[in-house]
Amino acid sequence: MPELPEVETVRRQLEPRLPGRTVVEAGSHPSAKFTPATEVTDATFASMGRRGKFLLLSTTDDRELVVHLGMTGQLRFGGPDPQLDDPYLRAWWRLDDRTTLEFADVRRFGRLRVVPAGDYRTIPTLAVAGPEPWDPELTGRRFHAAVKASKRAIKTQLLSQRPVAGVGNIYADEALWAAEINPKVTRLGEDRAARLLDEVRAALERGLDGGGTTLRDYRNVEGGTGENQHRLAAYGRAGLPCLRCGTVLTSEVIDARTTTWCPACQRR
DNA sequence: GTACGGCCCTGTTAGC
DNA sequence: TGCTAACAGGGCCGTA
DSSP: OHHHHHHHHHHHHHHSSSSBBBEEEEEEEEEETGGGGGGTTTTTTEEEEETTEEEEEEESSSEEEEEEEEEEEEEEEEEEOOTTTTTTTTEEETTTSEEEEEEETTTTOOOEEEEETTOTTTTTHHHHHOOOOOOOTTTTHHHHHHHHOOOOOHHHHHTTSSSSSSSOHHHHHHHHHHTTOOOOOOOOOHHHHHHHHHHHHHHHHHHHHOOOOOHHHHOOOSSSOOOOOGGGGSTTTSBBBOOOTTBEEEEEEETTTTEEEEETTTTT
């Protein structure tokens, strides 16, 4: 599922192709999640941005097409005509260079929204998202303060996007494993919080370096898969030996997400 | 303000 | 072999 590294990989692939292109026609699936696609008809794309797991495709008329890939969303370029026979095509934008940008999404967890540039009041998670992982103002101390403000389990906090933006289930489990922190802990000292922030950054960097994590559905704009799935130490490895100490990894549902950790080196 | 449960979705897999 | 149920989970919303 697309988290920050996957979304950033997509953004980087849109960057050389979409800015400057004008939408000559657009269409969508009837669900309200996708109908905003047509609001950018006649608009010209400008810069390609990203905030957490949201793609922010700005237009020259000071708006933004906000794209969340959800679980199975995929942006891709096609020929002059959209592939309307694809049952999973949810939105499409015919461009002025005789190509089409398509948004396919099997499970319809993705969503589109068009907003005035920078105005995210109608997108709750984006409106309250914490700093980007590599924001220079995000220090260990600031991250600790953000975590300390809530009494919820650290895993839940990471998924909330508030202490830091862009972390999903995979990279949360990987970062907690690397930092040797139990996902259920509700209190972290400043040193441990700083280490966790370091490991969040490292996990995301590994993901970016590998072009994302493809467990099943994720594809980049070129249709390629990521490689990071081969480097995972915790996520999806329940029942297998810990790569650090050999103890069998355990898993449990936390915040409605399967969470995997080492009961020995990630003690509470 | 915060916490929590339920819902949206559909392909895949496990179990009978 | 074929059917059914469980499972995967990011974001949002209603309720407490």
